[in-house]
Amino acid sequence: DAAKAALGSDDPAEVQNYVKDWDTFNDTAKKMKDAGYTITSSVNDTYRVYSNNVSSKWVVDGKINIDDNIMKWVDDSKELVDAGETGTYELWSDDWKKGFYPEGNVFCYFGPAWLVNFSMAADTEGSIGYNGGWGATEGPQGFFWGGTWICAANGTDNQSLVKDIMLQMTTNDDVMKDIIEKDDDFVNNQDVIAEMADSSYSSKILGGQNPLGIYSAGVSKLDLSNLSAYDQGCNEEFQNAMKNYFEGTATKEEALDLFYKAVVEKYPELTY
Numbered sequence: 001d002a003a004k005a006a007l008g009s010d011d012p013a014e015v016q017n018y019v020k021d022w023d024t025f026n027d028t029a030k031k032m033k034d035a036g037y038t039i040t041s042s043v044n045d046t047y048r049v050y051s052n053n054v055s056s057k058w059v060v061d062g063k064i065n066i067d068d069n070i071m072k073w074v075d076d077s078k079e080l081v082d083a084g085e086t087g088t089y090e091l092w093s094d095d096w097k098k099g100f101y102p103e104g105n106v107f108c109y110f111g112p113a114w115l116v117n118f119s120m121a122a123d124t125e126g127s128i129g130y131n132g133g134w135g136a137t138e139g140p141q142g143f144f145w146g147g148t149w150i151c152a153a154n155g156t157d158n159q160s161l162v163k164d165i166m167l168q169m170t171t172n173d174d175v176m177k178d179i180i181e182k183d184d185d186f187v188n189n190q191d192v193i194a195e196m197a198d199s200s201y202s203s204k205i206l207g208g209q210n211p212l213g214i215y216s217a218g219v220s221k222l223d224l225s226n227l228s229a230y231d232q233g234c235n236e237e238f239q240n241a242m243k244n245y246f247e248g249t250a251t252k253e254e255a256l257d258l259f260y261k262a263v264v265e266k267y268p269e270l271t272y
Contacts, residue, residue: 001133002107006035012209016137019108025140026076029085037107041099042089043077043246044239045110051235052143057226058234064263064272066238066256067226074242074252081246088246100127112145113186113215122205129205136203136211142218148185186215230267237262 003010007018007028018028029039040046054067080086089096099106100121109115116122116136122129150169152162168175176187180196184203187193197212241259244250250258260272 001102002032002035002037002105003135006031006037006107010135012135012137012214015135016139019137019139022072022076022140026080029080029083032107033083033085037105038084038086038099039080039107040086041096041104041106041109042087042091043073043081043242044089044091044096045086045108046077047073047235047239048145049110049139049141049143051231052222053141054226057228058230059228059270062270064234064260064270070238074245077242078246078252088243097121100124100129102126102128102133110139110143112147113184113211114148115145116203116205116211117184120205132204132207134206135209136206136214138214138218142221144219144222144224147188180212186212190216230263230270233266234263237266 001010003015007015009015017024018031019025025039032039050069050073054069056065056067058065058067077086081088087095098104099109109120111119116129116134120129120134121127124130128134150166152159152166156162170176170188173189173192176189176192177196179185179187180192181201184205193212193216197210197216199210201212202208202210238259241255241262244258245252245255264270264272
């Protein structure tokens with residue numbers, strides 16, 4: 001509904017033209033505001049996309065390093081907040097979740113398949129997902145956000161059974177097709193995804209759309225070479241610190257100083 005109101009179309013290919021890169025996305029935020037919507041619920045909705053597309057690691061030679069794409073998130077987000085085009089809510093908070101319902105007036109969320117099928121109140125009557133009101137498009141950049149993992153207990157006396165379960169759940173094409181069709185999920189088998197992307201599979205939450213081709217296109221552009229053991233701590237502390245800047249209680253420099261000090265307290269071996 002928001003896409004139709006602000007952009008004149010809810011066709012995923014057409015909507016993608018309005019969110020194809022960050023500059024275009026930020027221009028579209030103005031259109032959304034004029035139509036009565038925020039572009040996202042919170043600045044934190046986009047953070048993971050920027051942070052998954054860095055050209056350097058958080059720590060280089062023992063020193064904290066802030067990638068240019070992380071700082072672009074700061075500058076882009078500050079403009080959106082100051083213009084009233086997004087909020088500063090914490091992910092998973094009640095305020096952040098308001099956009100799962102029509103009266104929340106939020107245009108989009110960024111997330112993987114599990115966000116759509118498990119986290120957007122799709123089983124709750126009256127929600128946008130319950131009524132098949134969401135659509136999926138690739139967005140400005142590809143990104144990833146966790147996954148579903150199968151673990152076995154060390155020392156199990158059922159090794160052969162555990163092995164068979166793991167193989168069935170991750171390499172059996174028929175099982176993986178069932179996971180897609182019954183759970184609206186995205187599996188780790190490129191051949192199955194390619195086949196199902198061209199099939200009659202559709203997502204009720206996405207109004208009958210088949211999103212697998214879009215998900216696959218985003219995944220194909222990922223570069224995981226800059227992952228490091230410091231990522232979770234640095235990402236969390238960076239968002240916490242920048243909230244002060246976005247809300248006007250600190251300058252950018254003061255927020256950065258808060259970040260550096262918090263990270264060094266967490267990882268004493270680092271400098272900045």
